[in-house]
Amino acid sequence: MDLPCFEWQQHVKQKWNRLTPDQNKHFVSLLDIDEVFDFGLSQVSKEDTDFLSSISKRYPVQKDLEQATRCKEKGNANFKARDYTAAALLYSQGVCHASQSSEQLSLCYANRSAALFHLQLYKECLCDIDRALKHGYPSHLQHKLQGRRTQCLNHLPDRLEGLNQPKQGAGVKVEGVSSGNREAKLPDSHQHRYGSAPVSCLSPHVSVCFSPGKGRHLVANEGIAAGEAIVEDCAYSCVLIPGMEGGGSFGTEERLCHLCLGGTLGSLPCEGCSYARYCSEGCRHAAWESHHRLECPVGAELRAAGVMSQLALRMCLKAGLKEVLKAREPTRDEDRVHKPVGGKVRPGNAGSKADAENVAPEEDSGAPSARYHGDSYLSIYHLLPHLSGHTPSMRYLWSITVATLCLRLCQVGPPPTSWERGGACDNKRFQGQAGEEESGVWIQKLSLLGSVVLRHLLQLQCNAQAVSLLRDTGELTAVQTSQEVRIATAVFPTLSILNHSCYPNTSLIFRTAQPGSPKPRLDSGSALITEPRLDSGSGLITEPRLDPGSALITDPRLDSGSALTCSMCPAWVSVTVRASRDIAPGQEVLHCYGPHSSRMGLCERRRLLQEQYHFLCVCQACCLEQGEGPGGGGGVATTVAHLLCGRCQGPVKPGSEGWCVCKRSSCAHRASRSELDQKLREVKVQLEQAVDLLETEKPDQSVRMLQRATSEADLFLTETHPLQGQLADATSRAYATMGDWRAAATQLERSVVAICSQYGEDSIELGRQLFKLAQLHFNGGSPGPSLSVIPRARRLLSLHCGPHCPEVQELQAMEDCLQGAL
Numbered sequence: 001m002d003l004p005c006f007e008w009q010q011h012v013k014q015k016w017n018r019l020t021p022d023q024n025k026h027f028v029s030l031l032d033i034d035e036v037f038d039f040g041l042s043q044v045s046k047e048d049t050d051f052l053s054s055i056s057k058r059y060p061v062q063k064d065l066e067q068a069t070r071c072k073e074k075g076n077a078n079f080k081a082r083d084y085t086a087a088a089l090l091y092s093q094g095v096c097h098a099s100q101s102s103e104q105l106s107l108c109y110a111n112r113s114a115a116l117f118h119l120q121l122y123k124e125c126l127c128d129i130d131r132a133l134k135h136g137y138p139s140h141l142q143h144k145l146q147g148r149r150t151q152c153l154n155h156l157p158d159r160l161e162g163l164n165q166p167k168q169g170a171g172v173k174v175e176g177v178s179s180g181n182r183e184a185k186l187p188d189s190h191q192h193r194y195g196s197a198p199v200s201c202l203s204p205h206v207s208v209c210f211s212p213g214k215g216r217h218l219v220a221n222e223g224i225a226a227g228e229a230i231v232e233d234c235a236y237s238c239v240l241i242p243g244m245e246g247g248g249s250f251g252t253e254e255r256l257c258h259l260c261l262g263g264t265l266g267s268l269p270c271e272g273c274s275y276a277r278y279c280s281e282g283c284r285h286a287a288w289e290s291h292h293r294l295e296c297p298v299g300a301e302l303r304a305a306g307v308m309s310q311l312a313l314r315m316c317l318k319a320g321l322k323e324v325l326k327a328r329e330p331t332r333d334e335d336r337v338h339k340p341v342g343g344k345v346r347p348g349n350a351g352s353k354a355d356a357e358n359v360a361p362e363e364d365s366g367a368p369s370a371r372y373h374g375d376s377y378l379s380i381y382h383l384l385p386h387l388s389g390h391t392p393s394m395r396y397l398w399s400i401t402v403a404t405l406c407l408r409l410c411q412v413g414p415p416p417t418s419w420e421r422g423g424a425c426d427n428k429r430f431q432g433q434a435g436e437e438e439s440g441v442w443i444q445k446l447s448l449l450g451s452v453v454l455r456h457l458l459q460l461q462c463n464a465q466a467v468s469l470l471r472d473t474g475e476l477t478a479v480q481t482s483q484e485v486r487i488a489t490a491v492f493p494t495l496s497i498l499n500h501s502c503y504p505n506t507s508l509i510f511r512t513a514q515p516g517s518p519k520p521r522l523d524s525g526s527a528l529i530t531e532p533r534l535d536s537g538s539g540l541i542t543e544p545r546l547d548p549g550s551a552l553i554t555d556p557r558l559d560s561g562s563a564l565t566c567s568m569c570p571a572w573v574s575v576t577v578r579a580s581r582d583i584a585p586g587q588e589v590l591h592c593y594g595p596h597s598s599r600m601g602l603c604e605r606r607r608l609l610q611e612q613y614h615f616l617c618v619c620q621a622c623c624l625e626q627g628e629g630p631g632g633g634g635g636v637a638t639t640v641a642h643l644l645c646g647r648c649q650g651p652v653k654p655g656s657e658g659w660c661v662c663k664r665s666s667c668a669h670r671a672s673r674s675e676l677d678q679k680l681r682e683v684k685v686q687l688e689q690a691v692d693l694l695e696t697e698k699p700d701q702s703v704r705m706l707q708r709a710t711s712e713a714d715l716f717l718t719e720t721h722p723l724q725g726q727l728a729d730a731t732s733r734a735y736a737t738m739g740d741w742r743a744a745a746t747q748l749e750r751s752v753v754a755i756c757s758q759y760g761e762d763s764i765e766l767g768r769q770l771f772k773l774a775q776l777h778f779n780g781g782s783p784g785p786s787l788s789v790i791p792r793a794r795r796l797l798s799l800h801c802g803p804h805c806p807e808v809q810e811l812q813a814m815e816d817c818l819q820g821a822l
Contacts, residue, residue, distance in 0.1 A: 002489065004306040004401055007055045012400045015043060016393055028392045033385060033458070037451045040399025041406070048404050049411070056300035059242075061275040068097035068104045072111060079115055088115040088265040089250050096269040096277055106137040110145060116266060122152040124266040201232045206589055208497065215384065216497040218589035224579045226762075227799045230506065230589055231494055231577035236380050237291075237318055238467065238490035238573050239311040242275075242303060252487045259283040261467070261488055261573055262512045272296045275303075289417070291317040297412035298405070305401050307489050311464065312456035313405065315491065316449055319377040320418030324452050327381035379493035385458035389614040398457045406450040415445055462613050463496045464489050467510060467573065488573070495575055500613070501590035502597040502605055503621035507580045507764060507800040512573050580800060581762060590619070597621040598759045642721035643676060645669050649715075676716060683713050683723060691730055699737040706731045725754025729769075732776070741780030748773045767796025771807050774814060783818045790815050 003009065019027070030036050075090035091112035098105035113128035129145045129152075137145065202208070205228075207221045224230065240261065242253045257264055257279035268284050270276035273296050278284040291314045295302060302310045316324060387395070467488040498506070583589065593613060595605035602625040609617045640654045645662035647669040655661040655670060662669045686709035693702040710727050717724055728750035735744035752769050759765040770793035777786035794811045801807065 002306055002308045004309065004397070005055060005058075005304045008052060008304055008401070009397065011048070011051055012397050013393070015048075015400065016396050024392075027396065031387060033387060033455045034451045036387070036395055036399050037402065037447075037454045040396070040454075041403040041447070041450065043400060044403045044407060048400070049407050052301050052304060052404050052408065056304040059300045059303040061273040061299040061303075063099045063274050064097045065099065065102055065104060067274075068094045068102070068108065071097060072104065072108050075108075075111060075115070079111070082118075084115045084118045085265065086250075088112050088119065089254055091115060092265070092267045092277070093254060095267070096274045100135070100271050103136060103138070106132045106135040109135065110137055110141070112266065113145070113148060117148055117152060119265065120155070121265065122155045126152050128266060202494065203228070203230045206230055214499060217499045218497065220583045220585055220587050220589060222585050224583040224589075226579050226581045228579050229576050230579060231498075231575070233492045233494040233575050233577070234375060235465075235490040235492050235573040235575075236375075236377070237311060237315045238488045239307050239314060240488045241307055241486060252485065253277075256487060257283050257512075259287040260512045270296060273299050275299050290314075291416075294409060294413075294416045298408050301405065301408055305405055308457060308460050308464065309398075309401055309405065309453075311489055311491065312402075312453045312460060313449075315380060315456050316452050317416060317418060319380075321445065321448075323377045324381075324448065327378055328452075375493050379496070380456070380459075380491065381452075383459040383463050383496055385455050386462060386614050387458055390458060390461065395458075398454055402450050402454045402457065406446040406453075409449075410446050419445055419449070460489075460491060464491055465495070490573055492575055495577065495591075498577070498589060498591050500593040500609065500617065501619040501621065502592065502595060502617060503619065504590045504592040504596075505579060505581050505583050505587070506589060506591045507578050508591060509576045509578065509801060510573060511576075578800065578802075597625070598763075602626060642718045644716050644718055646671055646716055671716075679712070679716055680723065683709050683717075683727075686712075687723070687727055687730060690734070694730065694734050694737065699734040702734045703731060703738075706734065719750065720754050720757035722754060722758050725751045725758065728754065732772075736776060736779075741776050742782065745773060745776040745780055745782070745785070748776055762796065762799065764796065764800040767793055767800060768807075771797060771811065774811060778814050778818070783822060787815065787818055 004012075027036075027039055030039060071090050071094035075087045075094065078084075078087040078090060091108045094108035095105060095112065098108060109128045109132035113125045113132065116122075116125040116128060126149060129149050132145060133142065202218070203224070205220060205222050205224050206218045208216055209219050210216050218230070238261065240253055240256060240258050243251050253275065254267075254277075255263055255265075257267070258276045259278055260283055262279045264279040267277035267279060268281060270278075270284070270288075270292060276287065276292055276296070276299070278287060294317055295310070295314070302313070319327075390398075466486055467490050468486045495508075577589070577591065579589075593609065595608050595617075597605070602622055606617050606622065609615060640652055640660055643652050643660060644650065645652050645664070645667060648662060648664060648667045650662050650664040650667060652660045652671075653663050658673045659670045660673060660676065686705055690702045690705040690709065693699075693705065706727060710724075710731065713721075713724055713727060728747045732744045732747035732751060735741075735747060748769065752766065752773060755763075755766050755769045770789055774786050774789040774793050777783075777789060790811050794808055797805060797807050797811070
């Protein structure tokens with residue numbers, strides 16, 4: 001839920017409609033964020049704070065002993081049914097709801113230790129045993145825990161050694177990619193307070209440039225080979241999205257750490273609320289010191305205000321008063337070390353900001369927004385807020401929301417430690433705030449906090465990343481099937497400067513890790529994906545959602561792989577940007593904000609980018625499609641290219657007034673677009689019904705329905721139509737479920753043709769289909785076809801995910817097994 005809840009949007013909409021014409025005109029004319037916030041603050045009354053508190057009761061975060069007892073009892077039922085994962089998660093819910101002084105807390109810890117023992121998570125089990133004893137587990141039952149402790153130690157080969165070591169991240173180990181004789185290595189330019197590691201690093205083969213039309217952007221200053229790492233960046237801050245499905249009946253907030261997003265079955269609760277939970281004591285402490293100390297008392301209100309509001313607030317809390325004041329100061333002499341790197345982008349390689357011209361950086365360009373500040377808060381603060389690009393009603397919604405939250409924060413307690421002291425402020429509006437101790441100082445600081453939170457909210461509409469993971473659905477045991485689950489929203493300092501292309505030359509790999517993780521060789525494994533946000537809408541209630549563009553999807557596997565340690569937080573979410581194809585010197589490094597040329601037509605892409613990012617896309621893909629004539633590719637002409645004549649099965653072309661005409665002069669058959677669209681809808685309905693049958697364990701019925709749908713589709717769709725690929729993929733899954741591997745492989749080969757046509761021969765989508773095809777041939781006892789597919793799949797997966805991702809390792813194991821058997 002990025003926007004505030006519906007009730008709050010309606011409440012603010014009513015306030016907006018009640019503004020007098022003069023008030024409305026005055027608000028619309030405001031071009032300074034401080035003034036916009038001040039206007040919102042002047043509009044907020046006790047009625048507003050009370051209303052927000054009342055609707056936030058739907059999001060309870062207080063401790064509840066009765067709820068803890070119910071969760072424990074449900075956990076016991078699942079434990080008896082031998083569903084130990086569900087039992088552990090239910091006991092974790094009980095742990096979160098139980099107060100620190102209650103017996104239920106120790107009982108839930110003890111019961112969870114039993115579930116973890118059966119899941120062979122022996123170290124986690126030992127930790128829960130210690131917690132149960134610490135929190136007063138009944139003395140007459142302690143012998144059970146001691147016996148379980150002995151069993152755990154017997155199962156651990158190293159006994160006590162390493163039990164106190166920090167947990168490893170949930171990411172999979174992925175190491176550096178070499179290009180020819182040159183290793184794709186990022187410089188160790190920063191030192192981490194907990195250890196040495198590269199942080200928000202740029203490859204020496206790229207430079208940060210600036211132009212008025214394109215803003216800050218990355219340009220290759222020498223050739224970059226496909227697969228090379230270009231950027232290593234850590235999220236400055238992120239917020240877990242509550243209520244999103246994370247598998248079974250448990251949401252992401254119950255499965256993942258609320259700081260580092262790592263998966264855990266043995267979460268540690270916040271001691272003050274029932275919502276926040278963490279994978280380790282390190283994450284819990286870091287979250288408390290960074291932001292949760294202030295968020296905890298208003299957790300319900302923050303959930304009602306939406307993820308974006310919470311993320312904007314969290315960014316400010318993490319920065320602290322001193323950094324905020326520093327960022328707000330005019331350009332200082334010492335900032336001049338951050339001058340942009342010169343260099344002119346060659347024509348034809350421009351990104352797609354509003355001005356497509358290649359403008360060299362001006363010699364006297366002194367604006368902080370024109371400089372690269374690395375992983376510091378300055379990089380975040382000086383992202384463009386595009387104030388005038390947001391509709392007046394949206395600006396009003398955000399200003400009222402932030403002002404109301406600020407007043408609630410003032411009611412619940414003193415400012416956090418990071419906001420108690422700060423440096424001098426050159427802004428007269430905030431002079432005297434730093435270091436004051438008299439009553440009312442928090443109110444003054446809240447005024448500054450509110451202005452900066454509002455600034456970040458506006459920035460996030462263009463710069464936030466929607467973080468997702470690709471979760472194994474568990475539908476098939478022999479062939480990998482997965483489902484994308486959106487889990488968080490984050491902001492990255494360096495990634496934010498990359499410009500958009502509808503046909504990007506990079507792939508993104510995201511991952512998580514906890515404190516103390518050792519340093520990787522280059523880029524650690526990935527447990528996550530991200531998709532750039534395209535869901536801000538332009539009204540008070542609108543929240544459309546788009547496909548993930550070119551962001552890389554990787555399969556999360558709990559693994560002890562190494563992880564990069566970030567200086568900006570002890571537990572983190574990070575991204576590695578890789579070249580997805582060769583990048584020539586002078587070319588800009590580009591990634592996709594969401595609308596991708598392989599998934600969406602030109603007009604729709606441009607509309608969405610204009611609405612949210614405020615620029616007309618003139619990337620290479622858009623210019624090429626525009627040159628193809630009316631509809632600009634991706635429109636009627638492109639769609640018709642995948643249709644067949646219903647009479648002779650020949651190719652068709654768009655005709656006048658909504659007709660499609662056969663290209664063969666001997667036929668010249670015509671069919672209306674409305675008739676063809678109706679046929680498409682009918683086939684899609686059959687596909688959905690067949691998938692439902694497959695998910696309800698009726699694969700034979702699913703196959704029959706898919707065969708009928710495919711026969712109908714063959715009459716008017718080419719084999720490269722995306723729907724043909726979906727039909728073949730679903731049919732392959734059904735055959736694989738029944739154990740007919742060869743039939744499944746035959747169908748998946750049809751899907752590969754469609755995927756290759758839609759996404760390209762070097763796409764990650766094709767790599768994943770080939771990976772599944774290799775699995776099917778392997779399971780079907782066809783070594784020849786399997787060995788022929790494995791190299792193609794390995795090349796693509798190594799290109800996008802790195803040579804040590806789980807899929808590549810599995811392909812290697814299959815290849816070794818097959819070659820050993822020949």
